Amino acid sequence: HGPQPQPNGRRLYSVEDIDRLRQFLDEANSKAPGKYIRHRRAGEKLQILSVMNFKGGSAKTTTAAHLAQFLSLRGYRVLAIDLDPQASLSAMFGHQPELDVGPNETIYGAIRYDEECRSILEIVRSTYTPNLHLIPGNLELMEFEHETPKVLSSRQPGTMFFARLGECLAEIESAYDVVVIDCPPQLGFLTLSALCAATAVIITVHPQMLDVMSMSQFLLMTSDLLSVVENAGGNTDYDWMRYLVTRFEPNDGPQSQMAGFMRSIFGNRVLENAMLKSTAISDAGLTKQTLYEVERGQFTRGTYDRALESLTLVNGEIEELIRKTWGRK
Template identity: 60%
Template sequence: EHYPPDAVKSLRSFSLAEAAYFLGVTSSNIKKLHLEGKGPTPATSASGRRSYTAEQMLELRQYLDRHGRADYKKYVPHRRGGEELQVIAVVNFKGGSGKTTTAAHLAQHLALTGHRVLAIDLDPQASLSALHGIQPELDRNPSLYEALRYDGSKKPISEVVRRTNFPGLDIIPANLELQEYEYETPLAASDKSSAEGRMFFTRITDALKEVDHDYDVVVIDCPPQLGYLTLTALAASTAVLITIHPQMLDVMSMSQFLLMLGGVLQSISGAGADVRLKWFRYLVTRYEPTDGPQAQMVGFMQSLFPKQMLKSPMVKSTAISDAGITNQTLYEVERAQFTRATYDRALEALNAVNEEIAALVHQAWGRR
């Protein structure tokens, strides 16, 4: 009843302070533009509070970019000449590490800060799709499998892309049919008369070439296993983000994952894959700073991987889990729905993580 099959997900308006944050300017700067009649007209409450829709923020970004100082930063951060499409694979060997939550918030933050983003749900469980209002058990949406399959029904990737409720963010949803790729790939690889199966790891790379100029960043939510889907995604990636819960069993599991991953990447690189990783980072998720053993484990990981750990961990928060009950992210829910301190603490941690990743993307492009 809450999610009828024909429902279309909407997006709330953003406060003046939120708009200023995503645009990278001060609130007084935006307020001044409004008073001068420049840019879009925000909604104003009875108490005088201004709010902007995501579309208006995009319009305001373009206005600032056109009328900003020539020697100042650009407000529209799209790729420029010679800058490569950045493909970020979010991976973990086991479930429950916050992988999908991380991928969803990262893709939305990049879109809200002006990037053109394509999110790919590669997990047959389709949690990322559900967070964006697509229900695989009700909606008959094609998945990336349609662009990866080995038979004559293969489609261009542009035919499986869908818009989301976030301007600048498109998604390729998932469904159970993705699992077919895991069964078909070894059969195709054993067919000596065809090179398609032997070069399976290039299929996402090749599919993305069709939409290369439409996006700045691709965020792939990989399944929690090192199967053919994950390997094909890693071969297409320019960056890998490994989510890790700071507990001993999870760290041991990650160690096994990395050993397997290193061996497999060497094998597919030797078979002709162009492994183009610019960076990889560990992101500590569901972190509780007051938990002594967790804090010890984070310190242990930071001493082992000082250059590979993101400086900002993602804290465990009831705000994120409560938002997830209604298939929403923290960027979608209203602050008033939560205890202010709880919401602000979660949002501060989330923004810090996403800012750090966005900086790595820009660094890969050669920008400061």
């Protein structure tokens, strides 16, 4: 059974076909159940990955989108949360922020302070990728940045701002294996909330002097703010934190020097693999698609293959970090 051969002898499998194959192989493999289905097992905690940088243009949303989709295609149950008011991640996953996302339909609806606060269960959406759900964003998210100072100054009773996102995710924890949060390019209350909810942090860095200087400022400010949050009872204990070199051009001498400089300072906190700069990724973005969705024939073979290999190596390395956290080989 299954997909029949094409005229050229190849078989084409949909994501649903692959999921059915995983189920079949797992049921047939009674000696090692759970080998093909990659869902969390008893005792393995939900992984919440916050993808962030203080500076725009560091490929943060591109990284979050491809990571979430890669993990879902690998068989994990993934929730992507768009915490950026610009909502580029939502658009990439088929939900146009100004047209498809109404009032109270972002994560703000679940973390707001007034009586209009609703359950996170009501705002999770499906996407066109099986195993991948989305909580979209739009400009409404800025309300959290405006309301939080008022609540803090009035000493209003209730959960502190930095714990609200984590409490929401606890409601749906059993339905997912991994949560990927695309943070806004600023160090506000939304970003601090994502840092406190996270079990791991990925900081995207474009390897140029101004970007690395900006990142160092971001880290200094984050350190100061997290100390305050920690004293107030916030969680800042991560399983791992990694820097990801993005939009990397291996033949660019200054970029290679800067990447080497980062590795000399941060050691193995820098992911071994870098995300290459590629016209294939940027061209796919023009039509609000990821590289996993576009046809290979749209590009010269070498361009597409290099970009796909780069993404697969980066995302595979992150998957391995998740599996190590769970204690899997």
